[in-house]
Amino acid sequence: MSPSIPLQEMIRAIRSARTQCEERGVIQRECAAIRAQFRQADNGARSHNLAKLLYVHMLGYPAHFGQMECVRMIASPRYSEKRVGYLGAMMLLDEKQDASLLITNSIKNDLSHSNQYVQSLALCTLACMGSAEMCRDLAPEIDRLLRASNSYIKKKAALCAVHIVRKVHELGELFAPAARSLLTEKNHGVLHGAVVLITELCERNPEALERFRKTVPDLVQIMKGLVISGYSPEHDVAGISDPFLQVRILRLLRILGRHSETASDAMNDLLAQVATNTDSTKTVGNAVLYETVLTVLDIKSESGLRVLAVNILGRFLLNNDRNIRYIAMMSLQKIVGTDHNAVQRHRGTIVDCLKDHDASVKRRALELSLALVSASNIRSMMKELLLFLSSCPPELRAQTASGIFNAAERYAPSQRWHIDTILHVLTTAGGDVRDETVPNLIQLITNTSELHCYTVHKLYRALLTDISQQPLVQVACWCIGEYGDLLLKGECQETEPAQVTEDDVLDSLETVLQSHMSAPATRGFALTATMKLSTRITDNVDRIRSIVSIYGSCIDVELQQRAVEYNALFKKYDHMRAAVLERMPVIEKNSLGQTNGESAVEAIKAVQPATVKQGEPPLPLQPANQVCDLLDLLGGSEEPLQPSSVQSGTASGLPINNSSTAGGDLLDLLGGFEPTPAAPAPAVTVYEKDGVNLTLLCEKHSDSGLTVTLTASNSNDSDISSFTLQAAVPKSVQLHMKAPSGDFLPARGAAKVTQMVVLNNPNKVNLKMRVRISYTSQGSACQDTVQIDSFPGL
Amino acid sequence: MRFLLLFSRQGKMRLQKWFMPLTEREKKKVMRDMMMLVLARPPRSSNFLQWRDLKIVYKRYASLYFCAALEEHDNELLALEVLHRYVELLDKYFGNVCELDIIFNFEKAYFILDEFLMGGEVLETSKIAVGVSMEEADTLQEQTMEEYMSKPAY
Numbered sequence: 001m002s003p004s005i006p007l008q009e010m011i012r013a014i015r016s017a018r019t020q021c022e023e024r025g026v027i028q029r030e031c032a033a034i035r036a037q038f039r040q041a042d043n044g045a046r047s048h049n050l051a052k053l054l055y056v057h058m059l060g061y062p063a064h065f066g067q068m069e070c071v072r073m074i075a076s077p078r079y080s081e082k083r084v085g086y087l088g089a090m091m092l093l094d095e096k097q098d099a100s101l102l103i104t105n106s107i108k109n110d111l112s113h114s115n116q117y118v119q120s121l122a123l124c125t126l127a128c129m130g131s132a133e134m135c136r137d138l139a140p141e142i143d144r145l146l147r148a149s150n151s152y153i154k155k156k157a158a159l160c161a162v163h164i165v166r167k168v169h170e171l172g173e174l175f176a177p178a179a180r181s182l183l184t185e186k187n188h189g190v191l192h193g194a195v196v197l198i199t200e201l202c203e204r205n206p207e208a209l210e211r212f213r214k215t216v217p218d219l220v221q222i223m224k225g226l227v228i229s230g231y232s233p234e235h236d237v238a239g240i241s242d243p244f245l246q247v248r249i250l251r252l253l254r255i256l257g258r259h260s261e262t263a264s265d266a267m268n269d270l271l272a273q274v275a276t277n278t279d280s281t282k283t284v285g286n287a288v289l290y291e292t293v294l295t296v297l298d299i300k301s302e303s304g305l306r307v308l309a310v311n312i313l314g315r316f317l318l319n320n321d322r323n324i325r326y327i328a329m330m331s332l333q334k335i336v337g338t339d340h341n342a343v344q345r346h347r348g349t350i351v352d353c354l355k356d357h358d359a360s361v362k363r364r365a366l367e368l369s370l371a372l373v374s375a376s377n378i379r380s381m382m383k384e385l386l387l388f389l390s391s392c393p394p395e396l397r398a399q400t401a402s403g404i405f406n407a408a409e410r411y412a413p414s415q416r417w418h419i420d421t422i423l424h425v426l427t428t429a430g431g432d433v434r435d436e437t438v439p440n441l442i443q444l445i446t447n448t449s450e451l452h453c454y455t456v457h458k459l460y461r462a463l464l465t466d467i468s469q470q471p472l473v474q475v476a477c478w479c480i481g482e483y484g485d486l487l488l489k490g491e492c493q494e495t496e497p498a499q500v501t502e503d504d505v506l507d508s509l510e511t512v513l514q515s516h517m518s519a520p521a522t523r524g525f526a527l528t529a530t531m532k533l534s535t536r537i538t539d540n541v542d543r544i545r546s547i548v549s550i551y552g553s554c555i556d557v558e559l560q561q562r563a564v565e566y567n568a569l570f571k572k573y574d575h576m577r578a579a580v581l582e583r584m585p586v587i588e589k590n591s592l593g594q595t596n597g598e599s600a601v602e603a604i605k606a607v608q609p610a611t612v613k614q615g616e617p618p619l620p621l622q623p624a625n626q627v628c629d630l631l632d633l634l635g636g637s638e639e640p641l642q643p644s645s646v647q648s649g650t651a652s653g654l655p656i657n658n659s660s661t662a663g664g665d666l667l668d669l670l671g672g673f674e675p676t677p678a679a680p681a682p683a684v685t686v687y688e689k690d691g692v693n694l695t696l697l698c699e700k701h702s703d704s705g706l707t708v709t710l711t712a713s714n715s716n717d718s719d720i721s722s723f724t725l726q727a728a729v730p731k732s733v734q735l736h737m738k739a740p741s742g743d744f745l746p747a748r749g750a751a752k753v754t755q756m757v758v759l760n761n762p763n764k765v766n767l768k769m770r771v772r773i774s775y776t777s778q779g780s781a782c783q784d785t786v787q788i789d790s791f792p793g794l
Numbered sequence: 795m796r797f798l799l800l801f802s803r804q805g806k807m808r809l810q811k812w813f814m815p816l817t818e819r820e821k822k823k824v825m826r827d828m829m830m831l832v833l834a835r836p837p838r839s840s841n842f843l844q845w846r847d848l849k850i851v852y853k854r855y856a857s858l859y860f861c862a863a864l865e866e867h868d869n870e871l872l873a874l875e876v877l878h879r880y881v882e883l884l885d886k887y888f889g890n891v892c893e894l895d896i897i898f899n900f901e902k903a904y905f906i907l908d909e910f911l912m913g914g915e916v917l918e919t920s921k922i923a924v925g926v927s928m929e930e931a932d933t934l935q936e937q938t939m940e941e942y943m944s945k946p947a948y
Contacts, residue, residue, distance in 0.1 A: 008898050011897060011898055015897075047939075051901055054900075054901070055900060058807055058808075058809075058810065058900065059806075059807070060807070060822070078938045078939075079934050079935055079937075079938045080935045080938045080939045081938075083901075083905070083931070083935060084901065087901055087904055087905070090904075094812075094815045094816075095815050096815060096817065115934070117927075117930065117931045117934055120927075123912075124908050124912055127912050127913040128813070128912075128913065129815070152927070155917060155918065156912060156917065159912040159913050159915055159917055160912070160913070162913055162915065163913040166913075188919050188920060189917065189918045189919060189920065189923065192916060192917075192918075192919055193915075193917070196915050233922075234920040234921065234922050234923070235919055235920055237875065237879075242919050243872065243875060244872065244875070244876070244916045244919045245919055247869055247872050248916075251867070251869075283871055283874055283875065284871075284875050286871055287869055287871035287872040287874075287875055290869060290871050291869050291872070322838075322839065322840035323840045323841055323842060323870070323871065323874070324871075325840075326840045326842050327842075327870060327871060357836075357838075357839075358838075358839045358840050359839065360839065360840050360842055360843060360844070361840055363844075
């Protein structure tokens with residue numbers, strides 16, 4: 001058994017080891033010696049051995065065999081051993097280890113030790129690694145110490161209580177009274193601990209927050225004392241008296257004043273005082289100012305104070321110290337939503353920070369700049385952002401690119417600007433953009449038909465310069481394929497036309513096809529574009545043919561398939577080639593998602609007419625709108641009920657509903673038949689307003705069918721014209737509105753208008769009908785809705 | 795504060811204080827990440843970083859990096875002051891402290907830290923008070939160790 005060496009010698013030995021291997025050797029020897037020593041009975045060098053072990057542990061070597069030794073040392077009566085034992089416990093034991101429970105008893109005993117330094121060891125260890133059970137066990141002890149001990153122990157007990165509350169939230173209640181009373185102490189350490197404890201209690205428990213609001217005046221008093229007081233050597237840091245305590249008080253005030261007008265008022269003056277009087281030449285002063293600003297912006301402060309706070313942040317932005325600028329931008333980021341205009345005033349400085357060399361500052365400046373983009377500053381901001389993109393660190397590229405895209409989408413002053421911007425981003429940072437950029441850009445381009453010529457010219461030029469940025473190349477190929485004829489025409493309004501020949505264009509596409517830089521998807525784009533050009537150019541079709549046939553034996557399966565299909569298009573289906581390769585229609589965004597909107601309507605109109613579904617019953621309104629609610633038919637778009645667009649309305653829910661193009665009579669819900677005379681029977685008035693009177697008459701004509709006659713009259717002094725009725729019924733009921741007798745209601749009931757509605761209720765549901773009345777009276781249009789729940793005669 | 799680390803430019807850990815429970819593996823990972831992040835920073839950059847959901851504040855004093863991890867609501871500028879205060883306390887105790895002092899007397903560095911911070915919060919705001927407590931605690935320790943033969947060269 002080798003003799004153990006004193007701690008410092010061991011450290012020297014380890015440090016002088018020249019290789020990792022040598023070091024390991026030394027350490028292994030020492031650990032063996034230490035283990036042996038641990039096994040021995042009490043000897044004088046126990047604390048040294050544990051200290052050696054802790055050093056070894058800090059270097060990263062395993063030291064778990066020291067855990068039990070820690071437990072033993074803590075239980076020792078000697079302070080020197082306790083000290084190292086507790087240190088070992090804090091370093092080697094944590095709440096996840098079983099051995100940690102073994103020290104609970106020792107801690108308990110030491111908490112009541114006569115010597116405050118022993119007590120302090122126990123408190124410190126409990127606050128460092130105390131598990132929830134230990135905390136529960138020892139909480140009453142801590143509470144006792146909070147009330148009755150000297151300041152040295154009180155301050156430690158306070159922070160220990162903080163740890164306990166973090167581990168076991170319910171115990172917060174236990175410490176609340178003691179915390180309150182600690183605020184009257186003079187000792188700064190105790191005060192600080194008390195403020196931290198109260199902060200913790202208030203953050204966790206809203207009731208506690210309410211109760212502690214009453215302490216606001218006391219806190220303001222303490223703070224005032226610190227700010228105004230004279231020089232105190234003990235607590236002074238660069239002219240600020242106890243900045244640590246000041247900052248904690250400010251933070252507590254923030255929490256207490258957050259949702260309370262009264263509390264905020266009480267601290268208003270103090271905050272103004274601190275904001276104006278604190279010296280901001282050193283970091284410590286700025287730390288206090290920073291916390292003040294955060295508090296002012298978070299509580300219900302008066303506007304003058306808020307302006308003061310934002311101005312402080314503005315001053316921070318101009319500070320030479322990078323840290324201060326960073327802090328300022330972080331705070332501005334938090335308020336850019338609520339105090340947008342105030343932050344906008346500092347936009348210039350923020351944009352300048354984009355050019356800062358520090359990566360953290362750049363990141364903050366980027367986020368803030370993106371938040372400040374608005375319709376009025378979009379052009380200048382975009383210039384700066386694009387400049388930033390070309391020189392920004394790679395980790396910020398993706399964020400910048402997507403931020404630019406979002407901003408461009410929201411505030412683009414013109415289509416051409418939008419396209420230019422996106423192209424610029426693609427050329428500068430094409431590799432970092434999101435995947436959906438390519439389809440988005442393509443859609444944008446198709447939508448701006450007047451700029452097709454311009455776009456294809458620009459993209460062609462970009463393609464000539466650089467084919468490494470895949471998204472750009474993909475979009476360029478697509479455009480050339482689509483609008484290649486515009487490129488070849490040799491005239492363009494927006495930009496200088498390119499004098500290219502068909503060969504040039506085909507050359508550029510072939511370069512993309514053959515380049516090793518092109519991704520498989522990009523080559524697919526290029527091949528398809530080449531194929532499309534076969535209908536848009538005149539002379540070099542043979543060349544295209546040969547390109548396409550070469551790729552028929554390409555190794556890439558996708559390309560091969562495309563080539564083979566295009567080949568077939570040349571050979572067998574040449575008559576269809578023009579139709580297949582014609583210009584793409586405008587792509588609607590999310591056209592797959594919508595079910596009842598105009599876009600679906602257009603899509604259907606573009607579909608080839610197909611066979612009519614035979615024997616289609618009069619389509620009930622139900623499948624027409626997939627939402628199929630009584631309300632939607634009259635509350636939503638009017639189309640479904642107007643005779644003219646009845647086809648689109650009913651077709652919107654069923655994209656493959658081909659009967660839309662077949663005769664409208666199957667679906668003519670509002671017109672077509674001769675009006676039948678009103679059937680006699682008691683009529684019920686269902687609507688009476690503004691002189692318009694509507695009565696209803698029901699007549700059952702079969703088991704589930706009935707005819708409802710609505711009669712309208714006008715008792716006003718003026719005529720009513722364009723009188724129309726629309727009706728909607730529950731899902732399973734079928735409704736068929738016949739043509740009204742007219743739409744003119746002369747004044748004073750001179751004549752009436754009748755409307756017959758045939759209903760079929762096969763499921764015998766509770767019959768309800770909602771009727772919308774629209775008319776024009778004295779030059780103004782009127783509309784009203786009435787719901788009919790009972791049908792007499794049913 | 796979640797943790798406080800001291801490490802040298804060569805990546806040797808000189809002090810590690812954890813205020814949150816982590817396994818040994820997790821601790822090692824965190825230390826590696828911290829060293830990588832902080833040591834890679836160019837000389838005149840700002841002292842703040844974002845790492846996962848924590849704010850990292852670091853400051854270099856001679857050959858040692860002091861690195862602290864803060865939660866969302868902590869004041870970074872004040873954290874710089876906390877680090878500075880700790881260095882001042884070490885300086886006062888060791889008399890012109892250098893890295894070697896901290897290496898050979900690491901337990902003392904821990905004891906001083908435990909008089910200054912507890913549970914991640916500042917415990918004592920007075921410079922003088924910390925010094926006084928350390929002196930008294932050291933005296934107590936000396937007294938209880940008198941019976942041992944080999945007096946260590948603390």
